[in-house]
Amino acid sequence: MRAYTIGTAHTDSPADDESHAHSAYGIVPGEDTLVLVRPDNHMGPIAPATDGRAVQDHLDGAA
Numbered sequence: 001m002r003a004y005t006i007g008t009a010h011t012d013s014p015a016d017d018e019s020h021a022h023s024a025y026g027i028v029p030g031e032d033t034l035v036l037v038r039p040d041n042h043m044g045p046i047a048p049a050t051d052g053r054a055v056q057d058h059l060d061g062a063a
Contacts, residue, residue, distance in 0.1 A: 025046055026046070031048070032050075033046060033047070033048060034047050034052065045057075045058045
């Protein structure tokens, strides 16, 4: 599994200055959110960044 942070041009992470990624996933800019994209490009859970349990529950159910 790889983790990426999508940020602005003012960070060291990939930039989303025009908020395309945010709007595609219904995320309010400025909110920290987890988005799980599976290797087959299907979407997993979208959850607040503080809810790592949502990702773990999804991965546990995929086994």
